[in-house]
Amino acid sequence: MSQAEDSHQRRLARNLNELLQELRVAQAGVQILFGFLLSIAFTDRYAHADNYVRVTHLVTILFAALSIALLTAPAAWHRILFRRGRREDVIEVANRFAIWGLANLAVAMTGTVLLLAEVVVGGPWAIVLGAFAALLFGTLWFALPIRERNRDSTDEDDEPEDEEDRSE
Template identity: 35%
Template sequence: MSNSAGTAERQDNGREETKEERADRKWGELIQEIRIAQTGVQILFGFLLTVVFTPRYAELEQVDRTIYIVTVCLGAATTGALIGPVSLHRMVSGQSVKTEAVRWASRMVIIGLLLLLATMTSSLLLILRVATHDAHVPWLVTGIVVWYLFCWFVVPLWTRYRDTTP
């Protein structure tokens, strides 16, 4: 929405900024969001990697070992999706494609959040199965997943809908 001289024009969001300024602002916001998610994912993934080396791992039932393997793979995929924007930025830096880089990085973060949801779900399932051997575990995990969905997707989408609809 900027003109060919690069001067700022009012965007749909009410800001006066050039296309490049908007991309810079959105990139900065995205990086702050990634920092928060990455820290938790890296701690969880690091913990998951150590489980296989504990004496208790050998005692797990086959179904729990399968859940563990799926969880580790999901954690690895989540880590990749949330670190991907850093690599993207580094490889395209200075190439005048920041708007496209922000778009792709944003998609990676959404994928990372979906993978994080799956990682947290399988982690909870495994931990609660091993800790309790209780038939209520699937219900507990389902309740937590519903809470994650509410916090991570329903509230943001509802806010977006409510606050952007004329």
């Protein structure tokens, strides 16, 4: 194996390890959220909840479940394609799954805030708090990073960068 190929493989291994570590953080959060959402259905108060709360709860659980599926899929892909020379493919697919998993997690978190706000304060304030949660997640998780990525893209046009210096 050439030195360039060895360097490329090391970078891929590092990228995959970083991605899997990031997913571990998100997975823990979504699994705790999922458990919390499941436990709600077994409370006395839930038995008397109206259809709006029940539908919000179900939709939120479905987004949390989809998030779990997307955030854990990269580990399955890695394990199934292990030592098949497909690390680059795994990283590409895992990155997409991670982004979509985080998007679904943001919706699930927003739904959870909306659900709890509906039970605690109800009415328009619940919707305001749910909208605030959606705005917060959308801004911190997507709008700001995308803005930074686009800024990097315009900077790349100005200054050529050595491919070896990029780890992502």
